[in-house]
Amino acid sequence: MAVYALVDCNNFYVSCERVFNPALEGKPVIVMSNNDGCAVARSAEAKIIGVDMAAPAFKLRHLVESHGLVMLSSNYALYGDMSERVMSVLATFSPGAEVYSIDECFLDLDGLPVDDLTAWSQQIRATVRRWTGIPVSVGIGSTKTLAKLANRLAKKSKKANGALDLTGNPKWVEAALKQTPVGDVWGIGRQYAAHCGVNGICTAYDLTLQSDGWIKKTMGAVGLRTVMELRGTPVHTLDTAPSDRQTTCCSRSFGEAVEGFDQVRDAVVTFASRAAEKIRGQGLVAGALQVFAYTDRFRPDQPQFSLNSLIRLSPPTSSTPHIIGAALRGLETSWRDGYGYKKAGVILVDLVRPEDIPRDLFSQPQDAGVKPKALMAAVDGINSKLGKGAVGYGFAPKDAPWQMRCDNRTPSYTTSWDELPVVKA
DNA sequence: TCTGGGGTCCTAGGACCC
DNA sequence: TCTGGGGTCCTAGGACCC
Secondary structure, three states: OOOEEEEEEOOHHHHHHHHHOHHHOOOOEEEEOHHHOEEEEEOHHHHHOOOOOOOEHHHOHHHHHHHOOEEEOOOHHHHHHHHHHHHHHHHOOOOOEEEEEOOEEEEEOOOOOOOOHHHHHHHHHHHHHHHHOOOEEEEEEOOHHHHHHHHHHHHHOOOOOOEEEOOOOHHHHHHHHHOOEHHHOOOOOHHHHHHHHHOOOOEHHHHHOOOHHHHHHHHHHHHHHHHHHHOOOOOOOOOOOOOOOOOEEEEEEEEEEEOOHHHHHHHHHHHHHHHHHHHHHOOOEEEEEEEEEEEOOOOOOOOOOEEEEEEEEEEEEOOHHHHHHHHHHHHHHHOOOOOOEEEEEEEEEEEEOHHHOOOOOOOOOOOOOOOHHHHHHHHHHHHHHHOOOOOOOOOOOOOOOOOOOOOOOOOOOOOOHHHOOOOOO
16 A cells, blocks of 8 residues: 655744744744745734735734734755755655655655554654754645645644544545645645535535546546545555756746836846846756736736736757847847836746757758857856856836835844854853 | 735636647 | 547636735
């Protein structure tokens, strides 16, 4: 029988912040999205005082006064580094590990010499906590979807104490399914949950009783796979070597809406060069690019407009000047004056490894004069040594109105020499 | 005043081919 | 008068995830 564990960090971003600032322990704390827009991580105390996931920050400010809510800007350099530490600890517990997201990891337990899975889970929790400072929960099931479901219950139940194994007895699975609202199942989002509700399907258990035909019709092939997994048939296997990305996006909401072409252009140059850096880091080249910009959808009183254009890159490239040039051509052709643009971005698509590029009869060797590969390697090398943005293209002043807001960011404690935590005697 | 960013997969429909 | 059917590829949009 297949056995999967899902290890999930509790309130991950908040937990990372607490490792370096223990004074946040016991307090209601949230971490906000980019641009300080809304809550993306909440401590248990913040959940208790009624902070919802994705609650807009401006609706939470009053809780700072009334309940001592601490609102932090997100610090992805810190979370990414802490994530790597947690994952490296987890890898010591099983040869089969799939890093599923920044704060989650599936482990394949099939064939591991473990007889008490609950005790083993508690050992994982203790080890990760001691070595990284991060609290985690562990759920175990015969499919990935059931491991997810077990993990959710492990977090909720006091008795479980952060670890729940559903593999010992089919009755445990049935009980777990019955106490899980259908909308909390992995793979059932808002739309499908609403559809289920209308049809009197309230729990995960109810969902397993529906006919395959009905499930396929209302939730498609993906929904059917989810239900098979709830019934105990493994469909999703462990993916330990994730394949290359197909797309990469760099986009931001602006701190404030901007009307001028020049400002949107500066932003697009910045996004294009970030996106190019990203794919170079993965050893990929892009066959095309999309550039987009749109107005503030939360202001229906203002004129709305959305521009989007697709530019082919032939031959496929990861060179920053080529990608910036294409993005600007796209922006110019679809640009319209007279709108307050609130967000823009660049998406690199049709990503491939250079050796997999199909031969093109007519394409010319790229850039006869300067070798873009050497140039880009030099640029990336300097930035890696001296810090992000040491050299680059375009003009992106720190005070440009389109730069994102980020008023309360903690230091990059673990990834920047200048920001190491200091211990005072 | 103020609402994130980055992904995946599937499906329906149109264009095109024979 | 009468106007097929099956296949592929591409794209846009919609669902989901963290």
